[in-house]
Amino acid sequence: MPPSSTTTCTSLLQELQIIWDEIGENYNDRDKMLLELEQECLDIYNKKVEKTRKYRAELQRSLAQAQAEIASLMSALGEKVSFPRKEGSLKEQISTVKPVLEDLLMKKDLRRKELSETLTQIAEISSNIAGNDYPVSSGPEIDESDLTQRKLDELRAHLQDLRNEKAVRLQKVNSYISAVHELSEVMLFDFSKALSTVHSSLTEFSMTHSKSISNDTLAKLTELVKSLKEEKHERLLKLQGLGRSMQELWNLMETPMDERRRFDHCSNLLFGPSDDALKKGCLGLDIVREAEDEVKRLNALKSSKMKELVFKRQCELEEICRGNHMDINSDAARKSLVNLIESGDGDLSDILASIDGQIEKAKEEALSRKEILDKVDKWKHSKEEEKWLDDYEKDENRFSAVRGAHKNLKRAEKARSLISKIPVMIDVLITKVKAWEKERGVPFLCDKHPLLQMLEEDIVMRAQKEEEKRQFRDQKRLQGQLATEKEAKYGSKSAKKKPLGQSLNTDNVTKTPIGRRIGSTPGRSAISGGKDYRGNAVIPLNYVALQKEDS
Numbered sequence: 315m316p317p318s319s320t321t322t323c324t325s326l327l328q329e330l331q332i333i334w335d336e337i338g339e340n341y342n343d344r345d346k347m348l349l350e351l352e353q354e355c356l357d358i359y360n361k362k363v364e365k366t367r368k369y370r371a372e373l374q375r376s377l378a379q380a381q382a383e384i385a386s387l388m389s390a391l392g393e394k395v396s397f398p399r400k401e402g403s404l405k406e407q408i409s410t411v412k413p414v415l416e417d418l419l420m421k422k423d424l425r426r427k428e429l430s431e432t433l434t435q436i437a438e439i440s441s442n443i444a445g446n447d448y449p450v451s452s453g454p455e456i457d458e459s460d461l462t463q464r465k466l467d468e469l470r471a472h473l474q475d476l477r478n479e480k481a482v483r484l485q486k487v488n489s490y491i492s493a494v495h496e497l498s499e500v501m502l503f504d505f506s507k508a509l510s511t512v513h514s515s516l517t518e519f520s521m522t523h524s525k526s527i528s529n530d531t532l533a534k535l536t537e538l539v540k541s542l543k544e545e546k547h548e549r550l551l552k553l554q555g556l557g558r559s560m561q562e563l564w565n566l567m568e569t570p571m572d573e574r575r576r577f578d579h580c581s582n583l584l585f586g587p588s589d590d591a592l593k594k595g596c597l598g599l600d601i602v603r604e605a606e607d608e609v610k611r612l613n614a615l616k617s618s619k620m621k622e623l624v625f626k627r628q629c630e631l632e633e634i635c636r637g638n639h640m641d642i643n644s645d646a647a648r649k650s651l652v653n654l655i656e657s658g659d660g661d662l663s664d665i666l667a668s669i670d671g672q673i674e675k676a677k678e679e680a681l682s683r684k685e686i687l688d689k690v691d692k693w694k695h696s697k698e699e700e701k702w703l704d705d706y707e708k709d710e711n712r713f714s715a716v717r718g719a720h721k722n723l724k725r726a727e728k729a730r731s732l733i734s735k736i737p738v739m740i741d742v743l744i745t746k747v748k749a750w751e752k753e754r755g756v757p758f759l760c761d762k763h764p765l766l767q768m769l770e771e772d773i774v775m776r777a778q779k780e781e782e783k784r785q786f787r788d789q790k791r792l793q794g795q796l797a798t799e800k801e802a803k804y805g806s807k808s809a810k811k812k813p814l815g816q817s818l819n820t821d822n823v824t825k826t827p828i829g830r831r832i833g834s835t836p837g838r839s840a841i842s843g844g845k846d847y848r849g850n851a852v853i854p855l856n857y858v859a860l861q862k863e864d865s
Contacts, residue, residue, distance in 0.1 A: 373404040380411045387418040391425060392462030425461045430454060432469045439476040443483065445528030483527035490535035491516060497542045501549065502598035512538055549597040550583065556605040557584050563612035566666070567619050580605050620666065627669040634676045683758070686746050690760060693739045697772075699729040700736070736776070740769050 334344055388394060433454035457465075491509065498505040509516040512534040513526040557580040564574055574581070579596050595601070706712055706726055712719070747758045747766050758765045 370404065373408065377404055377408050377411060380408065380415050384411065384415050384418060387415075387422055390459055390461045391418065391421055392464060393418075393421070422461060425463075425466065426456060426458075428466055429456050429461065429469065432466065432473055436469065436473050436476060439473070439480050442480065442524065442527055443476070443529075445526065445530050480527060483532065484525060486532060487516070487525050487527055487535065490532075490539050493539045494535075494542065497539075497546055499594045500592050500597050501542070501546055502595050502600070508538065508542075546597060549602055550592070552602060553580055553597065553605055554583050556602075556609050557581050559609050560605070560612065563609070563616055566623060567612070567616065569612075577605065577608060624666055624669065627666060627673065631669060631673050631676055634673065634680060682750070682754075686743065686750060686758065686765070687760075689739065689743050689746070690765065693736070693743060696732045696736050696739065699725075700733045703729040703733065740773060744769050 339347075433456065437454055494508055495505055497503075498508065506517045513531045515524065515526045516531075516535075557577070560574075560577060560580060561584070563569075579593070579601065583592075583596070703726055706722060712722065744766065747769070750758050751766070760768065
């Protein structure tokens, strides 16, 4: 245990006095040496005090710096920190300030890191939006005086806005890329090559860098898609035009369906999917060129077959006119066509178009005549049945029991019913023909004859015929009256009995061989006996027997 400082100095002085006594030092030298020793001690104390003073100043400075730094950090971070301020020694004060400073420094480093990361991302996205291919390599500059949470929140909000803008731009870029891809499939062009003309980062081979989303890239993509859509629309219109030309030429030359199927893809464009739902590759340049070549080939073939087509269409026109009883001078028309073609004055296409126009008009007129012509056919059929009935009633053997006689009886009944409707048919026809002629201002011709005149002539002829029948009936009635008067005056002669099949019965009611009573109602005389359509007496037949014989 070392001795205390007081004891040590005293002992040392005592020891020094003893030594001096032994040596025999004089008192002047002793005083001098003691003064030197005292001065040396003072120097040592001064040095120690000075050093301690400096240490105190350093502590004071450190404390002031720490307090100033805490104030600066609190200002920069925008935070208020409360800590107990001690009035004790400097070391105690420093021990109180040091943890607060360390905590603020940690917060500063963390805040600075967050700001740096946020600013770096902002710089990268801004660089992408600006169109810089390579972002700035140096770190972002941070304002050390403003490290507040508010500043960080503002930067993060700005970063989020940039991210949203980037997402919207990237969505637009991807949408444009998809549109270019769809157009490339329809029009068969190099998808990657088209995108590389806009920016190299848009191709599939550029996977190391993110896609460019700059204003320039978006503008170029917009222009690219617009130009490709215009090209698509032009090709579609061109192929539709070529398809229509092919259809016209095929129909004109009656091309077989097997030859047409090779260009079904062009024909389908005329009435197939919409502009936005086209099949893959249907608008390729090769398809367009192939269609152009086909149209050229058909046009070259058209001139060689045009004459044949002209006369074929003329035949079609004549057939329509003949089928609808329309007036046409076939010989004159064909002669005129031959002269026009041989002279070279008329273009074959124009001639064909003219004939097609005549065919359309003929079809329209045929449609307007159809209802009248149908009634004319019924009228003519009724007249034919009337003629047959006249011939049938003149046949004296019509009631003989021959095979099929009952069929003629049925036909005669139907003919009488049909003939009774002829006047109404004629009246209806006259009304419709007059309406047709009034609407068109031309007479209705049927096989080059005015139908109205034919109907009026038939009315006159029918009236004459009815008058002849009436005169015949009056004459016969007069003859009957004379015969009756003669019998009354001279008496009747007994008639020889004849077989049943040959006897005439002029009564209204007669008996059949099986004892059945049948009336002589007009229209049924051919079956039941009595009088026929002209009022003549008829011979009754066994109708059942005839049916069995026919079956």
